[in-house]
Amino acid sequence: MGLRILFSVVKNxxxxxxPLSHIKLATNDFSETYKICHMEGSTMYRAKLYHHDKGNHSSKRYNTVLIIRYPFGDEYYTExxxxxxxxxLTSGVKHPNIVTLLGFCIEAFEMILVIDNISNGFLGDSLENIDKKRILTWEKRLKICIDVAHALNYIHSELDDQKMLIHRDICSYNIGLDENLGAKIVHFWxxxxxxxxxxxxxxxxxLVGRQNYVDPEYMNTYKVKRESDVYGFGVVLLEILFGRLANGQIYTNExxxxxxxxxxxxxxxxxLDEMIDPIIKEETVENSFVLNRGPNKDSLHTFIAIAHQCVIKTQDKRPTMKVVVNELEKALFFQVSHCSNFILSMPRSNLFDYLS
Structure with missing residues (x-):
């Protein structure tokens, strides 16, 4: 499909x-200064740009956005x-944990999407960077998982007009983190x-998707169901628990x-406890000045149980995302209750230091 035909399809x-000129001006002609990463053939830039306000076609605003530049004529990512x-992203798929399309550009052999700024990068980056990973306490990891689970439950069972969407590429690099570490699913192509x-x-x-996240039944039969997304999400849950990406050499050696x-x-x-990320294990060390003291036992076991169910080999034996949401929220409840009880049990003198 040529650019002319492509543009006619999206004329509405x-x-x-x-305009490409606006994007080039914002990025100083795609300067390395604004480039944040290169992934799967696409190049991402972060810059300030005028775009239409969310839900308001007549209003424009100027703020920081993520610009994704795709190669034209590429076999991997086609028109x-x-x-x-x-x-x-313009068909009514709107959710706080799904990225918003702010605009696009089809001009001069360029294919560019403009989406919400993901100021804290992608979950995969955080799991590969020791400093970023230390910020991800057990409670924050649970909240990220719950955000993604809500988004998947939404596209699987809560869309209008009885529609159902299967993402087909759930992985840590398709989960963006905003300024508050809120999670958003990206890349719906x-x-x-x-x-x-x-x-x-x-x-x-x-068959599409990254090898380490692909549903084995889909891989063997080419049958894709919403449970295929559940499997990919289960892999992400394990990555968050272990603090390592699925393609780590530790899992492929020997x-x-x-x-x-x-x-x-x-x-x-x-x-399985031996595989848990040492960073969140360290949070359990008694320290009255640390609010998040690591995984509560019930929280951890609830999380492990649902993650295990998500990656069952057979599609029909995996839980729905509604069940996954409920179990993850239960894990968060156990964790928050654990921290609250810890605070309430502290001597009053220590409590003042703890909260100050």
Whole structure:
């Protein structure tokens, strides 16, 4: 599909078009100064740019945004993929934990999306960076997981007109973190809408997604269901628990078959605790001046149990995202209650120092 045809398809979205000249001015002609990362062929920039205000076609605002520049004519990311992402993000898919499309540019062999600023980068970055990972206390990790779970539950079962969306590429690098570490799902170009009233059926589609996150039943049969997203999310839960990405060498050395295989074996042998991120384990050290003191036992066990259910090999045995949300919120409740009880049990003199 050429740019002319592509543009004609989105002609009803003219209010979202942003001139290339504006984007070049904002990024100083795509200067390295504004570049934040290069991923899967796309290059991301952070800059201040005029764009239409959310939900208001007649109003514009000037603020910091994320600019994603895709290569035109690339086999990996095609014009149809670009169109798919625009269509999905302008089709009524709106949720606080799903990125908002602020505008796009199709001009001079450029394909560019402008989305919410993700000021704290991607979850994958935080799990690879020791300093960023230390900020992610157990409670903050639970809240990130709950944010993503709510977004997945929304696209799986709460869209209007009986629609259901399958993301097909849930992974730590498709989860952005805002200034408050709130999580937002990004990158919908591999996503597909299921026909109405087909929520319990499967689509037969070509295999896409990152190897370490792909649903094994989808991989073997090419049948994709919403439970395929549940599996990918289960891998993310394990990454957050262990503080390592699924492609880490520790999971592939000595003939190991990946994070899920190692986690599953450890779950059955009762040695999973040995794999937990030492950073959150350290939070459990008695220290009356640290509010988040690490995983409460009930919180941790609830989290581990639901993560294990999410990565079950068979699609139909995995929980729905509604169940996942409930279990993660239960884990957060145990954790918050644990911290609250700790505060209330402290001597009054120590409590003043603790809260000051």
């Amino acid at each position: 979205l003219k209010h979202l078009t942003i 149809m993929d670009f169109l798919t992402e625009i269509e999905i 591999r996503s597909v809408f299921m026909p109405p009233n087909h929520e319990d059926q499967a689509l037969h589609l070509e 003939g190991e078959k990946g994070l899920v295989f190692v986690a599953r074996q450890s779950f059955y042998t009762g040695t």
